[in-house]
Structures are given as structure tokens and as C-alpha cells.
Amino acid sequence: MEASSGPSRSSSQEPDGPCDGADRLSALPDDLLLDVLARLPCAAAAARTEVLSRRWLGLWAGLRQIVFRGVALPSLEAALGRVDLPLPAVSLIKIRVPIKQQRPHQPAPKDKEHWRDSAGVPINSLLRAAARLEPEKLDFRIPSGISERALAVDLPCLPRATFIALNFSSLFSLAAVPAGAEFPALETLSLAECITDLGGLLSCCPRLRTLRLSRAVFPDCVIRVVNSPLLQELVVECEARLTQRVVIVAPELKQLTISFTSVVAVNITVLAPVVEKISWQCCYLGPYIVFGLWSLSKLRLQSAERQGEPTTLYIYACVDPSPFRAQVHNFRREIQRHMVAAFSVFELHLTAKGHAFGAFVVHHLLGMDRISTATRRLKVVLHRSELREVCPTHCPCESPNWRSQTISLDALEEVEFNGFDGVDHEFDLLELILGCAPMLKRMIVKLSEETSASNDGCAKIVNIFKQASSSVECNVYHSSGIMYSSQNCPST
Numbered sequence: 028m029e030a031s032s033g034p035s036r037s038s039s040q041e042p043d044g045p046c047d048g049a050d051r052l053s054a055l056p057d058d059l060l061l062d063v064l065a066r067l068p069c070a071a072a073a074a075r076t077e078v079l080s081r082r083w084l085g086l087w088a089g090l091r092q093i094v095f096r097g098v099a100l101p102s103l104e105a106a107l108g109r110v111d112l113p114l115p116a117v118s119l120i121k122i123r124v125p126i127k128q129q130r131p132h133q134p135a136p137k138d139k140e141h142w143r144d145s146a147g148v149p150i151n152s153l154l155r156a157a158a159r160l161e162p163e164k165l166d167f168r169i170p171s172g173i174s175e176r177a178l179a180v181d182l183p184c185l186p187r188a189t190f191i192a193l194n195f196s197s198l199f200s201l202a203a204v205p206a207g208a209e210f211p212a213l214e215t216l217s218l219a220e221c222i223t224d225l226g227g228l229l230s231c232c233p234r235l236r237t238l239r240l241s242r243a244v245f246p247d248c249v250i251r252v253v254n255s256p257l258l259q260e261l262v263v264e265c266e267a268r269l270t271q272r273v274v275i276v277a278p279e280l281k282q283l284t285i286s287f288t289s290v291v292a293v294n295i296t297v298l299a300p301v302v303e304k305i306s307w308q309c310c311y312l313g314p315y316i317v318f319g320l321w322s323l324s325k326l327r328l329q330s331a332e333r334q335g336e337p338t339t340l341y342i343y344a345c346v347d348p349s350p351f352r353a354q355v356h357n358f359r360r361e362i363q364r365h366m367v368a369a370f371s372v373f374e375l376h377l378t379a380k381g382h383a384f385g386a387f388v389v390h391h392l393l394g395m396d397r398i399s400t401a402t403r404r405l406k407v408v409l410h411r412s413e414l415r416e417v418c419p420t421h422c423p424c425e426s427p428n429w430r431s432q433t434i435s436l437d438a439l440e441e442v443e444f445n446g447f448d449g450v451d452h453e454f455d456l457l458e459l460i461l462g463c464a465p466m467l468k469r470m471i472v473k474l475s476e477e478t479s480a481s482n483d484g485c486a487k488i489v490n491i492f493k494q495a496s497s498s499v500e501c502n503v504y505h506s507s508g509i510m511y512s513s514q515n516c517p518s519t
Contacts, residue, residue: 053082061089069096070106085109092119093160100124100169104149107156120162124169150195151181158183163212164190182228184208194219198244204231215239220266222246230254242266250287252277261285268312275299283307283368290315292357297367304330305338305368314347318358319423321387322347326365337403338370342392345378345412346424359395371403371438378410382418383452386426389459393434403438405460409446409475430455439464443471449478449487458491461499473504485510 052060064073064087073087088110095103103122110117150169157165165188178199185191189212193199201223213232217239224246229235235255239262245251249272250265252258258277265287272294273287280299284306287293290313307328314322327341342362375392377384388407393399418424442460447453461467472488485503489511492501503511 053080057086057089060086061091065090065092069094069098071095071098074106091117092121093117094119094121094123096123097125098122100149100153104153104156107153107160110160117160117162119164119166120157120160121164121166122157122168150178154181155183158185161185161187163187166190166192168192168194185210186212188213190215192217193221194241198222201228204228209233210235217241218243220244225252226254233257236260238262240264245270248272249274250285251275263287270309273297286310288312292316292361293364295364295367299367302368306330307365307367309365316358316361317347318391319387320346320382321391323358323361326362328365328368328370330368337372338368339372339374340366340370340398341374341376343376344387345410346380346382358391362392362395363397366397369401371401372406373398373402373404374406374408376408376410378412379424380412380414382422382424383450384409384424385452385456385459386424386429388456389429389432389434390426393436393460394432399435400438402436404441404443405436405439406443407445409444409448411446411475411477425452430459432459434459434463436460436464437466440466441469441471442467443473445473446475447472447478447488448475454487454491457488458494461491461494467499469500469502471502471504474506474510476506478505 052063060083064076067073070087070090070093073090076083076087077085090110093107093110095106098106103124107120154167157167162185165185178195180193180195180199180201182191182193182201182204186209188210191210191213192215194217198220199222201218201221204227208231210232212234214234215237216232216235217237219241220243221240222244229238229252232255235258237260238252238255238258239260241262241264243263244266248269250263250270251272251274252261252263253274253276255277257279259279260282261275261277261280262284263286265285268288268290270287270289270293271291273285274296275283275285276296276298278298278300280302282304283297283299283302286306286308288310290311293309305328308325309327310325311323316323321344323342323344325341325343328338329341330336330338375388377388393402393405439460442464444453444457457470457472461470470492474485485505488503489501492499492511501512
């Protein structure tokens with residue numbers, strides 16, 4: 028750790044103890060002694076060196092990086108008050124408050140109240156004590172159980188801070204920034220379990236590059252990140268279950284990670300023209316985004332780990348007979364809203380529960396312009412379900428004309444089916460895709476565990492493959508291994 032020079036003491040000063048000069052460590056200059064103290068894991072440990080001699084008395088208060096680990100919350104403000112250096116005083120203040128240990132059968136502590144001042148929380152006065160030292164970095168974390176209600180936190184002005192991280196392990200609300208307050212040097216802001224409207228705060232941080240919001244709560248059900256012209260990395264993990272709107276305006280944003288849940292259609296506006304890496308996820312709670320028998324459960328848009336690899340759009344849907352119904356254009360529009368970045372891989376996860384899915388895939392997914400024109404690789408994963416239904420007569424899962432539908436899959440080069448059961452509508456879907464993808468180079472079919480490797484399903488798949496262009500590489504797999512490859516003789 029870095030140490031400050033502080034008020035200099037003479038190296039010839041007489042050490043305490045015997046006069047034979049044996050205490051040579053205490054005779055070292057302050058700069059060297061501070062370097063020794065900086066290597067201790069906690070400022071409290073550095074302060075305990077005062078028992079060695081008067082030479083060490085108050086020396087720890089000259090540290091440039093102050094780390095408190097295991098120091099009780101009520102003692103921290105007084106400890107920070109002992110730091111009395113010419114400003115700017117410190118480069119780092121890092122606080123880790125311990126979890127209070129209880130003895131067996133000991134009643135729960137009743138001392139939470141002494142952690143609260145007249146404004147509700149002494150954390151505010153502790154933050155002001157830290158701000159007095161004008162740190163370049165403030166990293167403040169306390170355990171859960173400090174308060175039984177949401178803490179009301181006032182973020183003080185920190186004109187030199189380039190990094191601020193607040194994690195109180197329980198819900199806290201960040202009060203509006205006072206008029207005229209600015210954080211002119213702030214580049215990284217990290218808040219956990221925070222209730223806040225970011226509008227006023229972000230406008231006070233003109234140099235903000237990284238914003239991380241973990242388990243965040245937005246009181247108006249709107250995730251809004253605007254007024255941050257230099258923002259390059261945004262991470263949002265939203266706790267609210269009723270997210271209704273997402274608004275992100277960040278012209279320099281390069282990395283976007285966001286996860287949220289909803290039970291209703293979400294209005295999405297994302298203006299991030301230079302984004303390079305994205306991880307976007309929306310989970311729907313309950314069968315409210317539905318069309319026919321099908322309900323959306325999750326949508327993801329995920330960049331690959333390796334640079335240069337394609338981005339994937341994931342759609343998870345399941346059969347869920349619900350009294351709620353939607354018009355097809357509303358259903359499609361909800362999916363399109365989440366296409367906030369370009370993709371070329373489409374991975375579809377279906378839980379059909381015994382129903383046909385060909386019409387749903389062709390009409391309402393592959394038939395969407397943005398999916399049909401962008402998809403170079405298609406993967407369909409069929410998930411098993413303990414509940415398998417019997418389709419009634421005229422079941423809405425079927426459509427009389429989907430097999431004759433013509434869709435343009437001009438960019439499609441590779442198709443994979445995982446969990447193929449060998450029922451008629453699955454063969455029909457294979458055949459339709461083969462006929463609509465002139466650039467197709469490879470198709471893989473992986474049979475489900477329940478599908479026998481000895482039935483005539485493989486032969487029927489092979490027959491469909493043989494009708495395709497000879498340039499398409501076709502492979503059929505079972506759990507026992509490869510059953511057919513167009514590059515070799517069939518093993519059946």
C-alpha cells in the first residue's frame with residue numbers, strides 16, 4: 028500500500044526503551060514506518076502498534092490507504108476523525124463491518140438503535156467523516172441486519188473520488204443529490220440493493236465510465252439510465268418484479284449487462300449505437316405474454332465469450348393454457364422489443380407438453396423479418412415435461428396451412444434439433460426448413476432419450492436429407508452415438 032510522508036520526524040530521535048539503540052525500527056523515518064504499517068491488513072492493526080512506544084503514537088493516522096476490517100460500526104467515525112492530514116488526505120477508504128457474533132441461546136442484540144442517528148442512520152455521519160478526507164476511492168460494505176427497514180442514505184460530495192462502491196447488504200434508498208453537488212472525477216459507481224432515481228445523480232457525474240447496480244429497485248418500475256454521455260459499461264440486476272419500461276441512452280456504451288423480470292409487456296428504448304458486448308435477459312413471471320397455447324417465459328440476448336464469435340438470441344416458450352390471449356402482432360412486438368443488438372444465432376427452447384409446435388415456430392418466430400433475415404445458425408431444443416397432454420380435435424397448436432408456408436431463410440447455414448421425438452410435425456418442420464434455406468450447409472438432429480434408435484424415424488430423417496441438396500452435411504445422433512452421416516455410410 029501507498030503511504031504518505033506526513034509530518035516528518037527526525038531519524039536521530041531517541042527511541043523509547045534501553046539507551047543502547049537496540050530499537051532501530053523506531054528510529055526509522057516516518058515514511059519507512061508508514062510503509063511498514065501499510066502492509067498490515069487493517070488500519071486497526073496499524074493503530075495497535077501504538078503500544079510499542081511513543082514513537083508509534085498516532086503514526087497510523089498518516090496512512091494514505093485506510094482499510095477497516097472487523098471494526099464495529101460505532102467505532103468507525105471516531106477512528107476516521109483521528110486522521111488529521113493536510114488535504115487531500117487519503118487515496119482509499121475501505122470499510123468492512125463485521126457480522127456481530129452471538130453466543131448460543133443469547134437473545135438477539137438490541138443495539139441496532141445506536142446505529143441510527145436522528146436522521147435515521149449514523150451511516151450518513153460516517154459517510155460525511157469519510158468525505159472529509161476527500162478519498163480517491165470509497166468502498167463501504169456492511170452486513171445484513173443493520174436495519175429492519177430501508178436505510179435513507181445521503182451521498183456526500185466527494186470531489187476527488189474516482190471510485191465509489193456502497194453495499195449495505197440490505198435495502199437502502201439513495202436520497203436526491205443536493206443542488207450544486209458534483210462528482211467531477213467519478214469514473215466507477217457501484218450500488219447494491221439501492222432504491223434510487225438515477226437521473227439527478229448521473230447528471231452530477233460527467234466522467235462516469237462504469238455503472239453497476241446490483242439487486243437494484245427502481246421505485247417507478249422504470250429502469251432509466253440517461254444523462255451519462257461517457258458511460259462505457261453498464262451492469263443492472265433489477266429486483267423489481269414489475270419492470271414496465273427500460274430506457275437506456277448511452278452513446279459511448281460498449282458493454283451492457285442487464286437482467287430484470289416482469290409480468291407485463293415491457294416498453295424498451297435502448298440507444299447505444301456502439302455497444303460491442305451484451306448480456307440481456309428478461310424473465311416473465313406467469314403466463315401473461317401469450318399467443319394461442321404458447322407463453323413466453325424468458326428472452327436473452329447474449330454475446331459470445333470469445334471476441335469475434337456471434338451474438339445469440341434465446342427464446343424460451345412453453346405450452347401453458349391460459350385464459351389470457353394476445354393478438355399475434357402484440358406477441359411479435361414484445362419479442363422484437365428485446366432485439367436491442369444485432370445477432371446471427373437463434374436458439375429456441377420449447378416445452379411442448381405433447382402439443383405440435385411447427386405452426387408456432389414457422390408463423391410466429393421464423394416468420395418474423397428480423398429473425399429470418401439475421402439467423403445464420405438455428406438451434407431448436409425440445410425440453411421434456413412430466414405433464415404431456417393429448418391434443419383435442421381442432422387443437423389450436425395446429426394450423427392447416429403452415430406446412431405449405433414459404434419463408435425466406437437466405438442467411439441460414441446451420442440447423443440443429445435437440446430432443447427430436449420423431450412425430451409427424453417434427454419431420455414436416457425439418458422438410459420445410461430444408462426447402463427454405465438455400466445457403467444451408469449443415470443439419471444435425473439429436474434424437475431424444477425416449478426415441479428408440481431402432482425405429483424407422485432415422486430412416487425417415489435420412490430420406491428427407493437425401494431430398495435436400497447434396498451440399499448439405501447431415502448427421503443424426505442418438506445417445507448411443509452417431510446413427511447416420513451423409514459423409515459416410517449409414518450405420519442402421
